[in-house]
Amino acid sequence: MVQGVYAYKFIASLWHLLSDLDVLSETEIMLSVLGLIDVVMIANLLLMVTVGGYETFVSRLRIDNHPDQPEWLSHVNASVLKVKLSMAIISISSIHLLQTFINASKLSPQTMMWQLLIHLGFLVSAAAIAYTDKLLYSTLHSAPASPH
Numbered sequence: 001m002v003q004g005v006y007a008y009k010f011i012a013s014l015w016h017l018l019s020d021l022d023v024l025s026e027t028e029i030m031l032s033v034l035g036l037i038d039v040v041m042i043a044n045l046l047l048m049v050t051v052g053g054y055e056t057f058v059s060r061l062r063i064d065n066h067p068d069q070p071e072w073l074s075h076v077n078a079s080v081l082k083v084k085l086s087m088a089i090i091s092i093s094s095i096h097l098l099q100t101f102i103n104a105s106k107l108s109p110q111t112m113m114w115q116l117l118i119h120l121g122f123l124v125s126a127a128a129i130a131y132t133d134k135l136l137y138s139t140l141h142s143a144p145a146s147p148h
Helices: 002-019 026-057 071-075 078-102 109-142
Strands: none
Touching: 002 026, 026 078, 078 109
């Protein structure tokens, strides 16, 4: 259902871009294209979380050796999903930040500062998640096997 909303949003935005192409400035075209990229990235994020979450927490999909199997799905677990999710959020935030800088003349310095600080917060959070997962992974695999 939500994927349908994003598909509609993408088609509507693309239609708006194409129908107004003659009157849009280069900056407006760039902002529209970034908006399209943003919608696609959010839809992909939603799909990744849905498929990865199902594979991790519900049941295996059993699509090994299928040509359409995503590369990351073969080794997905909660840690991989968290890192991929945080990287996708950073990518989406980067698109928003780029839109902000392109449109800087129409925004207040406070708005830009808050968007930059939020983006930096996403970066710090992702680094902390990756570092925590690295510590957990190295601890789990460096522990000596218990003798039976």
